[in-house]
Amino acid sequence: MSGTMQAMVIDRFGEPDVFRLAEIERPTAGPGQVVIRVAWAGVNPADWKARRGWLAQYFDYRFPFVVGFDAAGTIAEVGAGVTSFAPGDRVVTASNQGLGENGTYAQFVRSDVDRVAHLPGACPMDLAAALPTAGITAFEALFDVGRLEPGQRVLVNGGAGGTGSFAIRLAREAGARVAATARAANHDYLRALGAECAIDYRSGDVAWAVRAWAGDDLALVVDTVGQGTLLDAVDWVRPGGTVAPIGTLIAGEPAHDARRAAARGVRVVPTIASFERQGRQLRALVERLADGAFDTIALTRMTLGQAAEAHRLVEEGHVRGKIVMEVS
Template identity: 50%
Template sequence: MRAIAIDGFGGPEVLRPADLPRPVPGPGEVLVKVAYAGVNPADWKAREGRLAGFFDYRFPFVPGFDLSGTVEAVGSGVSDLAPGMKVFGMSNQGQGANGSYAEYCLADPALLAPLPASLDLVEASGLGVSGTTAYGGLVDVGVLQPGQCVLINGGAGGVGSLAIQIAAALGARVAATCSARNAEYVASLGAERQIDYANQDVTAAVRDWVEAGVDLVLDAVGLGTLLPNATALVKPGGSFVEIETLVSRASESEIAAAAAQGVRITSNMVGISRLSEHLAGLARLFEEGRIRPAVTTVMPLSEAAEAHRRVEAGHVRGKIVLQIADDA
């Protein structure tokens, strides 16, 4: 099968075309014929070896978490999915298996969901990681409640653009950081306050919006951009949720200092065992028409390296996805 693989860690240039054996599903596994693969920040971090703490690499290694496509075959014990069903979700890359930058890949049934009627394969291919990260971070880990005030850091990106919609759909008031050029876009998603991170003091802008501070921050940027101001942004009793695969993690002393002021700093990985619930909740919101897909840019599989460069540079609006199947 056609794939993009790496033989070792490095920059985008290590991504190469490969001809690899087609996987065979074992017990409890699903073989998906991939139509499109979403590109996430976690992909280039996986390419650089930064996710070695989460899974073991076996080379040649095929990157790619997100996917959409058709069930090709199922292993013994799989009953909810059958050959011919269109699905979206995530590959088994998180368990160290080859990912979705290939014509076929393996997935755990809990990481797949039937394609909602309101979505096509292009739109759905970028939802697995971003969607479950946003949904899990807000609803599960952040325990979002109607009427709360939420700040999404990085509102125009793949996670942020879905997080704004999820929070608004569930009855929260939403503010989001973004560049000036994306202010109108994040407003269209449901952010009542748009904060230009380049030209505004984010903490001051949040306090101007909600004097006491917000109930919840979902940090979809990481890199320590907001973490030092967590207790100034979040009111006592609130939460600051980090996305751990952004290689952003508060120290024990930072967590303790925030807790002393009544602010909980936590990782989205707290809810990783409930990914199937996050995927189901996300699919339900799409089925109900309460949220819509982020803006999607489609690139051919052969341009995977360029897709990585764009995502790694930041400032991508919505999602980039790779077309895998010629007939997709």
């Protein structure tokens, strides 16, 4: 199926005002792929980094380029060999944008089937669109890297953001105990997500608060903020525990002291989403979504035409939960 579609595109790298609405060629499904009619697109910090060209180390941009990793919608077309999806199926996807293809800020997006999951009818598409990048990254940090088990204590640095919000909910659903950092204005939100200890990183002594809550029994730190904000975390985690700093792509970012961590028997594992595990993780996340596990995550709903403003908000930081944009 061919034709055109509307999309928010960039013709060069730069500030949010490089976005423009354009009519471009609609994608077609190749073998093992589907084309999805996008209902909602999620907005992530990785999106503004893509807009600025920071992902050029991973793939070649082809202008006009469509930004966006996450979407929820319905199957519009299936490629050869695809038997698990049919036109009209409700789905959520971590799209092929990470491979250099056009992303989700468009009426249609192409995805490999291993990064697409069926979306049960009871799951709202706006919340589903918030799920892939932030949810998969949180899942990777907690379970594939952190090996989190029921009853263990975990600290989430930056708990009010997208990845932090999903990390708190996933950890609580797994039976772990959670502390999280955020501005004081977000502490009620952290508690609504399930954090039993909310720490004000601006005015409080984070190290003291963590020690008072966890003692010597902190198993895992998921650091969604980075930029040197929690380098002492290697001293807070118990021997055998893990610090999982989420990759930010920020050049020159301070790193945790690997020698100090090793001397204490603490693993430091820089964490990003893994293409090999994304499909399994996305399906596990959708199961939790269907069970209502993420109903307390805050959403700011915007439209595709507000992509520039959405990027300004995300790039400035301090968005509570996730921003999603209605497309169709």
